[in-house]
Amino acid sequence: MSEDAVNITVDGVPMKARKGEMIIRVTDANDVYVPRFCYHEKLPVAANCRMCLVEVEKAPKPLPACATPVMEGMVIRTKSAKAIAAQRSVMEFLLINHPLDCPICDQGGECELQDLAIGYGRDISRYHERKRVVKDKNLGPLVSSDMTRCIHCTRCVRFGQDVAGIPELGTTGRGEHNEIGTYIEASVNHELSGNIIDLCPVGALNSKPFRYRARSWEMTQQPLVSPHDGLGTNLYGHVRRGRLMRVVPRRNDAINETWISDRDRFSYEGVYSADRLQAPMLRDGDSWKSVDWQTALEAVAQGLQQAPKGGTGFLASASSTVEELTLLSRLARGIGSGNIDHRLRQTDFPAAVTPSLGMAVADVDALQALLVVGANLRHEIPLLASRVRKAAVSGAKVSFLNPERFEYLFPVAQYWVASPAQQLAALQVLVAAARGAAAGSEGVTAEHLQVVDSLKSKERKAIWLGALAQRHPAFGALRGLAAELAALTGATLGILAEGANAAGAHLAGAVPDAGALNAGQMLTSSLHSYVLLGVEPQADSLSASAAAAMAGARFVVALTPYASDELKAVATVMLPIGSFAETSGTYVSLEGRWQSFGGAAQPVGESRPAWKVLRVLGNLLGLQGFAQSTSEEVLAEARAAADGAVPQAVPQGGGVAAIAADAAVTDVPLYQIDALVRRAPALQATRDGMQASQGVQGAA
Amino acid sequence: MTGSTSKIGLLNEHTRHEIDSWVARFPEGRQRSAVLSALRFTQEQNQGFLTPDLMEAVAEYLKLPAIQVFEVASFYSMFETHPCGRHHVSVCTNISCMLNGSDEVVAYVEKKLGIKTGESTPDGRIFLKREEECLASCTGAPMMMVDHHFHEHLTPEKIDGVLDALK
Numbered sequence: 062m063s064e065d066a067v068n069i070t071v072d073g074v075p076m077k078a079r080k081g082e083m084i085i086r087v088t089d090a091n092d093v094y095v096p097r098f099c100y101h102e103k104l105p106v107a108a109n110c111r112m113c114l115v116e117v118e119k120a121p122k123p124l125p126a127c128a129t130p131v132m133e134g135m136v137i138r139t140k141s142a143k144a145i146a147a148q149r150s151v152m153e154f155l156l157i158n159h160p161l162d163c164p165i166c167d168q169g170g171e172c173e174l175q176d177l178a179i180g181y182g183r184d185i186s187r188y189h190e191r192k193r194v195v196k197d198k199n200l201g202p203l204v205s206s207d208m209t210r211c212i213h214c215t216r217c218v219r220f221g222q223d224v225a226g227i228p229e230l231g232t233t234g235r236g237e238h239n240e241i242g243t244y245i246e247a248s249v250n251h252e253l254s255g256n257i258i259d260l261c262p263v264g265a266l267n268s269k270p271f272r273y274r275a276r277s278w279e280m281t282q283q284p285l286v287s288p289h290d291g292l293g294t295n296l297y298g299h300v301r302r303g304r305l306m307r308v309v310p311r312r313n314d315a316i317n318e319t320w321i322s323d324r325d326r327f328s329y330e331g332v333y334s335a336d337r338l339q340a341p342m343l344r345d346g347d348s349w350k351s352v353d354w355q356t357a358l359e360a361v362a363q364g365l366q367q368a369p370k371g372g373t374g375f376l377a378s379a380s381s382t383v384e385e386l387t388l389l390s391r392l393a394r395g396i397g398s399g400n401i402d403h404r405l406r407q408t409d410f411p412a413a414v415t416p417s418l419g420m421a422v423a424d425v426d427a428l429q430a431l432l433v434v435g436a437n438l439r440h441e442i443p444l445l446a447s448r449v450r451k452a453a454v455s456g457a458k459v460s461f462l463n464p465e466r467f468e469y470l471f472p473v474a475q476y477w478v479a480s481p482a483q484q485l486a487a488l489q490v491l492v493a494a495a496r497g498a499a500a501g502s503e504g505v506t507a508e509h510l511q512v513v514d515s516l517k518s519k520e521r522k523a524i525w526l527g528a529l530a531q532r533h534p535a536f537g538a539l540r541g542l543a544a545e546l547a548a549l550t551g552a553t554l555g556i557l558a559e560g561a562n563a564a565g566a567h568l569a570g571a572v573p574d575a576g577a578l579n580a581g582q583m584l585t586s587s588l589h590s591y592v593l594l595g596v597e598p599q600a601d602s603l604s605a606s607a608a609a610a611m612a613g614a615r616f617v618v619a620l621t622p623y624a625s626d627e628l629k630a631v632a633t634v635m636l637p638i639g640s641f642a643e644t645s646g647t648y649v650s651l652e653g654r655w656q657s658f659g660g661a662a663q664p665v666g667e668s669r670p671a672w673k674v675l676r677v678l679g680n681l682l683g684l685q686g687f688a689q690s691t692s693e694e695v696l697a698e699a700r701a702a703a704d705g706a707v708p709q710a711v712p713q714g715g716g717v718a719a720i721a722a723d724a725a726v727t728d729v730p731l732y733q734i735d736a737l738v739r740r741a742p743a744l745q746a747t748r749d750g751m752q753a754s755q756g757v758q759g760a761a
Numbered sequence: 762m763t764g765s766t767s768k769i770g771l772l773n774e775h776t777r778h779e780i781d782s783w784v785a786r787f788p789e790g791r792q793r794s795a796v797l798s799a800l801r802f803t804q805e806q807n808q809g810f811l812t813p814d815l816m817e818a819v820a821e822y823l824k825l826p827a828i829q830v831f832e833v834a835s836f837y838s839m840f841e842t843h844p845c846g847r848h849h850v851s852v853c854t855n856i857s858c859m860l861n862g863s864d865e866v867v868a869y870v871e872k873k874l875g876i877k878t879g880e881s882t883p884d885g886r887i888f889l890k891r892e893e894e895c896l897a898s899c900t901g902a903p904m905m906m907v908d909h910h911f912h913e914h915l916t917p918e919k920i921d922g923v924l925d926a927l928k
Contacts (some may be wrong), residue, residue, distance in 0.1 A: 231832040233832055233836070234835045235837075244831050246826075
């Protein structure tokens, strides 16, 4: 037994605890319940609600369990008369100014105050004076506020300070005038701000889009996985009568802890966008007619059979499931086409390597040195950025080599703003420095040496290539140099591909065969026909010629949840498929975690899960390997194929490609990355969303 | 709203110099500890009250989020976040002063200045702050505080002398 351990007694039961640990951590670990409001496992201790008062022997007064460290021989009583009396008194104080408007409060039914009031509150209030009223704050389009309900636990304030890294909320005034608010009516803009909705133990901060939509007890809770980035964030979809009403975090300490990004939380609005495709549709000249599934699928089979061998291009969203991509890939190869890709925003296509973080997500917190090349990390994978922040705050040297300056709310060791051409040059210099070049030679400066030194000398280190690196005009050369630098310094190389299932797409074969066309080629020159899976070619790619390429094709099948104007202009057949919440499926995260989920909500209109559509299509075309009756069977086949695959290494070096000095890469705004977020009104109304739409209009 | 333009220019040289000297008293990176002093000099510079622009200037100067400066400014009673007169007068009405006639003192001051507690004189000279709680000067009751200076054993004549001397 280590000398750090102490023996304590809680409610007569002996327990072992780590010295200096707070009482509440020990009781929580041992399933002894202590009531609390302000204490939250993932936030620093404030000890300002006093609900967790417990009796400690030899202490003259009850002590807050969240802020009292355990000591050898401590005798704690959490349910003694003294403890209960203290807790009940605190409850009475907390309810003095609380409006008790539970019947009209969205938090009703899932409210910590309500729950604890049942356990510790009095039936009748002894307080006859006037209650105070606090003006509501406008916190922006995502979070609604009813500040009269606030009990000043400051969880939301501490979240801003310690997790988000920017204290957008604060406590102003004092005593009776104490309020939570922003600085003079500013809105809350951080990309993780929605988490304060979950943190708030009362109904003061609630979800604005979900407001007055449903009661917690009317909904069932279904596990989901985030469809927006490759972290594999665990979600719960709350479903009422088949309709997805809201999305909340599903705790997973190995991935997202208790947080989710605003994109994960509010994108569900896009599921029920007005332009959802309700039924299969066939082009009839310049107009569209709804048809039944059979007619539509036969039309697709016929159209595809007319295409010459290798004349069909298959483009899939990187957030399609493993099952969908497996069947799409089988379909493509079945009709003799190796033209299949999911990397729509990429321009340079070196040998395809399954993207991977190269380490466990949870280990990111402990990184000591990190070089990020081409990533707007907070926008690309918000929760990964928050883990990097944790590492940086505890001393990690985090450096960036980016095309523009992005704001990071933590200490940054080195930030180079470099054009794509300069990025290649900078990486070359870093490689030279890692090989031992001294300052002054080969362009090496003190800054380069510092970064290389931190990567070489630290124990836990990584080099990451973000989405901007993958859109780099010479991604192959950039990747080769990064791999070389990683090998020289012993750092882990991470490739943070876009989409929720980029790793799964590689494993399921949604990359072109040797000699076949990649996404870049498919979007520049017109093929005979195209099959689009969850893709809006123009909006989902950065190719200026995408729309023209589609328009030039004879036959375009769109498997899509949305009848967007873009697709209506180019498609021949549109088949309605379910969004991420309406299909069972599997995503492979960037750390290689396979996570399956069932269909949470009922498909809208006549839409069907895409894997079923593809399976029927395979059968209609008379292809082999489309006999599965469940998505689990498809998954099992995909899994077996992936397990049998030889893991590829990222090729090193390979020289520097000549690229134009003025070549640029485009940062895709946070709330424009996929069809779902583009259709979520609340996200579009945020500061980031509005800036993006202004930017798009400005560019047009 | 926080604009993109710098507001540091609103702080005059003297204020900045004083803030620097306070920042220097704390370990590096702990400049948040200097907020209180920074606000004190800023309020002085602005003749007795803080404005949103000034609080933002302080935040910018100390490299802090504006809300953290506003928290402090709204918490402490010696900071005024709304326009008011340049001399702050507060009469103690806590127990010792009350027993020694602070009610009459308040009434006299209000009558003399023609304003109620919480108001400022129209010429912006005097701000009659809220009734103060105990300022730990019970031996000198009744007392009032004028710009952080104590005036004890108040009589109408003494009050006249103090208030008339304020420019």
